[in-house]
Amino acid sequence: MQRSPNKGAFGLTRFWNFFVNINVEASSQLSPYGLAVTTPHFDRDAYVSLLRQCVEGKCIAQIRNVHLHMIKSGFPLLSLGNKLVDAYLKCGGLDDARRLFDEMPQRHIVTWNSIISAYIRQRRSTEAVMLYERMLVDGVIADEFTYSSVFRAFSDLGLLREGRKAHGRLVVLGLEASNVYVGSALVDMYAKFGKLRDAHLVSERVLEKDVVLLTALIVGYTQNGGDAKALDVFASMVKDGIKPNEFTFASILIACGNLEDVQRGKSIHCHVIKSGFEDKVSSQTSLVAMYSKCGLIDDSLKVFDRSINANQVTWTAQIAGLVQNGREESALLMLRQMLRSSTNPNAFTLSTALRACSSLAMFEQGKQVHSLVMKSGLDTDRFTVAALVDMYGKCGCVETARLVFDGLVELDVVVVNSMIYSFAQGGYGHEALKLFDRMPDLGLHPNDVTYVNALSACSNSGLLEEGHRIFSSIHSNPRIELSIDHYTSMVDLLGRAGRLEEAEKLIMQVKNPDVVLWRTLLSACRIHGEAEMARRAANCVLELDPGDEGTHVLLSNIYASAGNWSEVVKMKSTMRELRLKKNPAMSWVVANEEVHTFMAGDWSHPRSMEIYAMIEEVMVKIKVMGYVPDTRFVLQDLAENEKEKSLSHHSEKLAIAFALLSSSNGKTCIRIFKNLRVCGDCHTWIKFVSRIVGREIIARDAKRFHHFKDGFCSCGDYW
Structure with a gap:
């Protein structure tokens, strides 16, 4: 009309x-x-x-x-x-x-408020605060609408002092307790500053609480490590008859996930369904994250599969959940589904996908994700670049990691730490220390992780003097306190260098040594055949964790190497009584975008006959060249012919044999990975194999990378 x-x-x-x-x-x-x-x-x-x-x-x-x-x-x-x-x-x-x-x-005051509010909506908080201050100078009395807007600007700009001053004016005007909107804005501001006590006190003083105010308090707790208190607020809220909204549920589910409280999480899931919020994207995303963090990845997938309008955040939460639960291949498949659904990944999505590639050292898939990073324009995002450097480093491509790193205009501690770690794992100890020493010139301060990575670089390259220098420098750095991780790295360095007594004395300086610290010394004792110290270290481990099967196995192997069979029998008897099983050694290789996993003596692979035939063929050739099986690395109670057979069926040998069979290009690099430290015999065997096949073999074990080429290893037989 x-x-x-x-x-x-x-x-x-x-x-x-x-x-x-x-x-x-x-x-x-x-x-x-x-x-x-x-x-x-x-x-x-x-x-x-x-x-x-x-x-x-x-x-x-x-x-x-x-x-x-x-x-x-x-x-x-x-x-x-x-x-x-x-x-x-x-x-x-x-x-x-x-x-x-x-x-x-x-x-009119309404006009002042409208412009201040508009500035904040457009993320122009500085102009909002300046207009608020001009308002005060002009003698205009701010009202509840002014404060409910400007508190957000203070939190955006980190202006805690100014926020407190405005809070004081609010109290004088008598608006703090009487207006729930102002109270909610105040709670939100203090929560974003991490001042949860202030946020809680404000919420207590508001006379008539509503869902917005209490949700702001819950969000504040979940974002600042107060998940248990967030659950208390939620319980009180429900008890008082205040109905949660979708944002309340989303936040409280995050708290359940952080606490891994699956029972409470399931209960709240039922509450979400009854309230009619299950189809809301925010609820779906939080449910996916909650079940993933609680280790119930299948439940997480069920929620995701029921999602009607999964957005970027929901997809990313599910991909992250799969990676957290050791389903890296599924995470990468889901990334493909996300792209097919025309949902663009963000920096966190791609960083998580790169972490999946790093975990299994999936080099080809990592390169594909790198292409996505470039297409998405995220090649300058610091977290994504750090993940790229980490991925290439964990795939043994230190030079590529360095190229990505060198292409950055601005550096930060996160990406520098990733590069130092890549150097350390690849055996480039001197390069790692050069980058570490350059940090002050770059305007960067080393953090806890930096020192751990630098010490690891020293350990992998046998740089004892440099390691002592770095460890001592932690004492003079007021920003850093010596932690168990620093001591563990130093003990590892001393232990590998054969300075076992010095390593043991260093542990004695630690107030409460943990299992990892003693186990590090125990591993060093295994390398150097120090049975008596190994027994002391093992006893300390077993005092803290009697069911640590790895310690029983390590000590048993040390006794076996020393010919102390009575102790070997005792250790095996103890393991039987405690029903402990040895953590199996596993090796894997990626072929045609599929991960193939092997264990010692494994016949489960469809091509097992060909794999064992390949090993026999290789054995004949390398024995002619001088290879002699080192039977110290198998159980000593076997017959001699059984020892050699057992050695030839180690998991890394099976993985390499399969890689030789499945490689279409006879010149490409072979990459294999092992969950434990590579044994001395396999290390020697791979050196011979790299020579007869004329191909580089990169092996990543639990400690570092080994680059085998033309009969030599990058570690120089020091690992």
């Missing part, structure tokens, strides 16, 4: 026809002064109707024309200035609104 013209003015249609054709720029040149132009007269109601039409049509150009017409006709802006500002804001013309605002001789 068409609106009729107002009395005292000619009709709207006629007016549009008049001023639409005015050829004057109505932008920053507008001024209420000095324009004396004869134009048709309009009354206030006509202008109000025109502005309403402009807002309905979201046409800022027409608002500018109305504004210009008001100026030319001499219509007093004081009468309609606030409405004109409001019209500009509703059509996205914040800068136009601000210019008009600055020219107005008088401004």
Whole structure:
């Protein structure tokens, strides 16, 4: 239905026809002064109707024309200035609104609030705070709407002191306890600053609490490690009859996931269903994350499969959940499904996918994700680049990792740590230390992880003196406190270098040595055949964790190597009594984008006959070249012929034999991976194999990378 013209003015249609054709720029040149132009007269109601039409049509150009017409006709802006500002804001013309605002001789508090709020919505918090401060200087008394907006600006800019001052003014005005909107904004601000005690006190003082205020408090707790308190707030909220909304459920499910409280999580899931929020994307995303963090990945997938409109965050949560639960291949398949659904990955999605590639050292898939990073324009995102450096490093491609690293314009501690770690794992100890020593020149301060990685680089390359220097420098760094991880890295360095007594004395300096620290010394004792110290270290491990099967196995092997068979029998008897089983050694190789896993003596692979035949063929060739099986690395109670047979069926040998069979290109690099330390015999065997097949073989074990080429290893037989 068409609106009729107002009395005292000619009709709207006629007016549009008049001023639409005015050829004057109505932008920053507008001024209420000095324009004396004869134009048709309009009354206030006509202008109000025109502005309403402009807002309905979201046409800022027409608002500018109305504004210009008001100026030319001499219509007093004081009468309609606030409405004109409001019209500009509703059509996205914040800068136009601000210019008009600055020219107005008088401004209503609503107009101040509208512009401050608009600045905050557009993430222009600095301008919002400046306008708020000007408001105070002009003697305008801020109201509850001002404060409910400006507190968000303070938190965006990290202005805690200013936020507290505004809180003080709020208390003087008596608005803190009486207005739930202001209370919610205050709680949100203090929560974002990590001041949960203040947030809690504010919430307690608000007389009539609502779901927004309590949800802000719950979010604050979950984001600052107070998940148990978040659950308490939620329980109190339900008890008081305040109905949670979808954001409440999303936050409290995150708390359940962080606490791995699956029972409470399932209970809240039922509550979500009863409240009708299960189809909400925020609830689905939080349910996916909660079940994943609780280790119930299949339940997480069921929730995801029921999602109707999964968005970028939901897809990313599910991919991250799969990686957290050791389903890296499934995570990469889901990334493909995400792309096919036309949902673009973000930096966290791709960083998580790269972590999946790193975990299984899936080099080809990692390169594909790298291409996605480039296409998405995320090759400058620091977390994504750090994940790229980490992925290439864990795939043994240190040079490629270095190329990615060198391409960065700005460096931070995260990406530098990743590069030092890559150098360390690849045996590039000197390069790792050069980068470590460059950090002050780059304006970066080493953190805990930096020192651990640098010490690991020293350990893998036998740089004892440099390791001592770095360990000592931690004492002089006021930012860092020596942790168990630092001691463990130093004990590993000393142990590999044969400085076992020094390593044991260092452990004695630690207030509460943990299992990992003693087990590190035990592993060093195994390398150097130190049975007595190994017994002491093993006893310390078993005091802390009697069911540690790895320690029993290590000590048994040390006794066997020393020929102490009575102790070997005792250890095996103890393991039987405790029902302990040895953690099986596993090796794997990626072929045709599929991971093939092998265990010692494994016949489960479809091509087992060919694999064992390949091993026999290789054995004949390398024995001619001088290879002699080192039977110290098998159980000593076997017959001699059985020892050699057992050696030839180690998991890494099976993986390499399969890689030789399945490689279409006889010149490509072979990459294999093992969950435990590669044994001495396999290390020697792989050196011979690399020579006879003329191919580089890269093996990553639990400690580091070994690059075998032409009969030599990059570790120099030190590992």
